[in-house]
Amino acid sequence: MVVQKYKDMLSGKSVIRQLSEFATARGQEIGYENVFDYSLGNPSVPVPQEFTDAMIRMLQEKNPMELHGYSPSLGITSVREEIAASLEKRFGIPYRKEHIFMTSAAAGALAHAFRLVTEPGDEILTFAPFFPEYHPYVDLTGAVLKVVPPNTETFQINFDALEEMLTEKVKAVLINTPNNPSGVVYSTATIKRLADLLREKSAQFGHDIYLISDEPYREIVFADVDAPCVSKFYDNTLMCYSFSKSLSLPGERIGYLAINPACPDAELMVNMSGQISRGIGHNCPPSIIQLAVAQVLELTADTSIYETNMNILYNELIKLGFTCVKPGGTFYIFPKALEEDSIAFCQKALKYDLILVPANTFGAPGFFRMAYCIATEKVERSLEALRTFVNTEYSNR
Amino acid sequence: MVVQKYKDMLSGKSVIRQLSEFATARGQEIGYENVFDYSLGNPSVPVPQEFTDAMIRMLQEKNPMELHGYSPSLGITSVREEIAASLEKRFGIPYRKEHIFMTSAAAGALAHAFRLVTEPGDEILTFAPFFPEYHPYVDLTGAVLKVVPPNTETFQINFDALEEMLTEKVKAVLINTPNNPSGVVYSTATIKRLADLLREKSAQFGHDIYLISDEPYREIVFADVDAPCVSKFYDNTLMCYSFSKSLSLPGERIGYLAINPACPDAELMVNMSGQISRGIGHNCPPSIIQLAVAQVLELTADTSIYETNMNILYNELIKLGFTCVKPGGTFYIFPKALEEDSIAFCQKALKYDLILVPANTFGAPGFFRMAYCIATEKVERSLEALRTFVNTEYSNR
Numbered sequence: 001m002v003v004q005k006y007k008d009m010l011s012g013k014s015v016i017r018q019l020s021e022f023a024t025a026r027g028q029e030i031g032y033e034n035v036f037d038y039s040l041g042n043p044s045v046p047v048p049q050e051f052t053d054a055m056i057r058m059l060q061e062k063n064p065m066e067l068h069g070y071s072p073s074l075g076i077t078s079v080r081e082e083i084a085a086s087l088e089k090r091f092g093i094p095y096r097k098e099h100i101f102m103t104s105a106a107a108g109a110l111a112h113a114f115r116l117v118t119e120p121g122d123e124i125l126t127f128a129p130f131f132p133e134y135h136p137y138v139d140l141t142g143a144v145l146k147v148v149p150p151n152t153e154t155f156q157i158n159f160d161a162l163e164e165m166l167t168e169k170v171k172a173v174l175i176n177t178p179n180n181p182s183g184v185v186y187s188t189a190t191i192k193r194l195a196d197l198l199r200e201k202s203a204q205f206g207h208d209i210y211l212i213s214d215e216p217y218r219e220i221v222f223a224d225v226d227a228p229c230v231s232k233f234y235d236n237t238l239m240c241y242s243f244s245k246s247l248s249l250p251g252e253r254i255g256y257l258a259i260n261p262a263c264p265d266a267e268l269m270v271n272m273s274g275q276i277s278r279g280i281g282h283n284c285p286p287s288i289i290q291l292a293v294a295q296v297l298e299l300t301a302d303t304s305i306y307e308t309n310m311n312i313l314y315n316e317l318i319k320l321g322f323t324c325v326k327p328g329g330t331f332y333i334f335p336k337a338l339e340e341d342s343i344a345f346c347q348k349a350l351k352y353d354l355i356l357v358p359a360n361t362f363g364a365p366g367f368f369r370m371a372y373c374i375a376t377e378k379v380e381r382s383l384e385a386l387r388t389f390v391n392t393e394y395s396n397r
Numbered sequence: 398m399v400v401q402k403y404k405d406m407l408s409g410k411s412v413i414r415q416l417s418e419f420a421t422a423r424g425q426e427i428g429y430e431n432v433f434d435y436s437l438g439n440p441s442v443p444v445p446q447e448f449t450d451a452m453i454r455m456l457q458e459k460n461p462m463e464l465h466g467y468s469p470s471l472g473i474t475s476v477r478e479e480i481a482a483s484l485e486k487r488f489g490i491p492y493r494k495e496h497i498f499m500t501s502a503a504a505g506a507l508a509h510a511f512r513l514v515t516e517p518g519d520e521i522l523t524f525a526p527f528f529p530e531y532h533p534y535v536d537l538t539g540a541v542l543k544v545v546p547p548n549t550e551t552f553q554i555n556f557d558a559l560e561e562m563l564t565e566k567v568k569a570v571l572i573n574t575p576n577n578p579s580g581v582v583y584s585t586a587t588i589k590r591l592a593d594l595l596r597e598k599s600a601q602f603g604h605d606i607y608l609i610s611d612e613p614y615r616e617i618v619f620a621d622v623d624a625p626c627v628s629k630f631y632d633n634t635l636m637c638y639s640f641s642k643s644l645s646l647p648g649e650r651i652g653y654l655a656i657n658p659a660c661p662d663a664e665l666m667v668n669m670s671g672q673i674s675r676g677i678g679h680n681c682p683p684s685i686i687q688l689a690v691a692q693v694l695e696l697t698a699d700t701s702i703y704e705t706n707m708n709i710l711y712n713e714l715i716k717l718g719f720t721c722v723k724p725g726g727t728f729y730i731f732p733k734a735l736e737e738d739s740i741a742f743c744q745k746a747l748k749y750d751l752i753l754v755p756a757n758t759f760g761a762p763g764f765f766r767m768a769y770c771i772a773t774e775k776v777e778r779s780l781e782a783l784r785t786f787v788n789t790e791y792s793n794r
Contacts, residue, residue, distance in 0.1 A: 001514065001568070001604050001605040001607075002513055002514060002662050002665065002666055002669060003512065003513060003514065003515070003516060003669070006512070006513070006669040006672045006673055007665065007669055009669075009672040009675075010665075010668055010669065010672060042462075042466060042467060043462070044462065045462075046460075046461040046462055047461045047465055052456050052457075052461065055452070055456050056453055056456050056457070059449050059452050059453050059456075060449075060453070063443075064443040064444045064449065064645070065439075065440070065441065065442075065443055065645065067648075068444055068645065068646045068647065068648045068649050069439060069647060069648045070439060070647045070648050071648050103678070104501070104678060104679065104680065105680065107678045107679075107680050108678040108679070108680075109678075110678060111676075111677055111678025111679075112678070115400065115403070116399055116400060116403070117398065117399060117400065118400070119400060133675065136672070136675035136676055137675060137676065137678070139676070140673075140675065140676025140677070141676065171398070207398050208398040210398075248461070248462065248465065249465045250465065250466060250467045251464075251465045251466045251467050251468050251681075251683065251684030251685070252465050252683045252684060252685060253680060253681065253682070253683050254683075265399050268399065268404065268407075269399055271407055272399060272400070272403040272404055272406075272407065275403040275406040275407060275533070276403055276537075278406075278530060278533035278534060278537065279508075279533055279534065279536070279537025279538065280508055280537070280677035280678060280679070281500070281501060281504045281505040281506075281507060281508020281509065281534070281677060281679060282501065282504075282505075282677070282678060282679065283501065283502065283504050283505075283650060284648075284650065285650070285683075286648065286649040286650050286651075286682075286683050286686055287648030287649060288648070288649060288686075289683055289685075
């Protein structure tokens, strides 16, 4: 008598989960330091000491009833103010607390964003390659997620495909830049063209098309990369932010939804988010974590290791003959597999203790993802395994 | 183009919120210490020092990547184990980690419980007086909440009314004992009779009826009160627990769903809960808070003040001629107003700086709620105001 749809979801076992289980088992055999596990997008640098200090200071000094008391349903007012001020300073957009809604990381922000602007049956478009969790996130709201096929040359937006799919049913477009899994950052030209198209189609259809911008990797951008602030280009932008990657706090579930002040319904939508929460069992992220991140808004973990790792891997992959767009940010790289079937490719890599993720569930079959949020020393040691793998399995290329 | 149903919800302003705004405004005029604010169910005793010490110790000593890393989707394994062991020790029910799902307090547990066992259109029964948030919690899942009218003599279950409403459409019954707002604890006789009835009706209808037991006040029970563990009496029990009240941590959003091991689908339901999370943007409560509460499972805040306050208020109310069931737990008391219209009654009380909440939204018009989670000294000072209020406004009784 339990609800069948959730029961059914259990049968689809995640490829990443299976690979990670393989890595753990193999690690027990040969030592985890000898398994080159590129499967998981888990930050590998510590949170800034200032965050830890802020937590300890509050625990030692603050009245516990205040510190651990209920947060207002939209988030702690002072925290929302500080986030708004920081966004204004950073991007020159006049955010105020009325535009900020505190969430349980990006997943919580997206859960509210989808419900704000779509009814069951409405369509949301996203772009391959994409984070596969978007499917359950959207499907379980009753809206329909449609995936625009990738431009595999650049992993910027495939506008021909987008124009074809951008019908009247579409109420929102969901982007993720810097992108998981491609590592690519959408350029100013891409964002401008997307914004122009959405304005044109909104006018043509007579209804707003919202841009939901999933930005957990916003702070992980490499040198000299053009990484525009999406909200600057399109009024109806719902920015979904998470501190998980920038502060290396994925387990603490903290982020926010920031509605562009130029969006006519911005303040209304923030208030509506508080109503949505009542239906989904979200009642604000934990108070102490809200208060602590507000004290380190100008900081990030030392993410420079990700760029170091990217350069080592990118150079080696190119040397070995892979086709690969150079990542502009994140801690992912997304090369083309050396055979058409990237699942078979990643299966063979396991023999060399290389854990690579085939990109079929990311909507880009033929590619694979490496998450290089691991120690640089380990990346370096993995190169030999990579060379042996390629030279042994693909010597006839 | 925003979604109308959430917009519409904004127009219904909560009575409690309005009263609390009045209290704040009046407090600015005459000093908050002179406003006898009985409106809010916010714990008024600090979290045990052991919790604070555990938090600080982990922040100082643990590897931050481990401490703040992703929790598995069902919760941190060791935390689930410790909660199961603590429940077994306490109630003699063989809980294992497989029966425990970590949630964002009781609201998160309820959000998962409702979705586990009801499809849109199914009915959930609850009992007046009830926590008014149950309405948005249930309504927004698509299920239908029906409220069984109260037995105003005892605030135990009105079984005649229940039998009439317990039709084939009912998939779950939701109880809250110790109860907000009545303060009453369901007796062993009540729970037994309810369990018998649910077993009988499950057999008659040929489908399971689940008992969803919302237990945030489980640890706040007064001397010599019969406070049975609900799960002991009915296999298909979904216990929804929160540490908000027992540990005075309402802002940290931590609790769990515990499925009775005797429930045939217990382990399946815990796994299904992880799938439900993907649709509602819940990805586990914060890691550090999970780890910290696991270290203080045998403790509570010093809640004895609530019983002291209850006795002072109860005795005065009886002396003043109120009809009132003596609370067995919580920090609420629920007397009958001195006129039929309890909204008018509470409105008049404002003149005496007494903030009382009319019980119309709790499904028991004619009654009012006092939340006595305030300093005992303030309760004592409020008695004079209460006497003046009653003697002035209701001198002709």
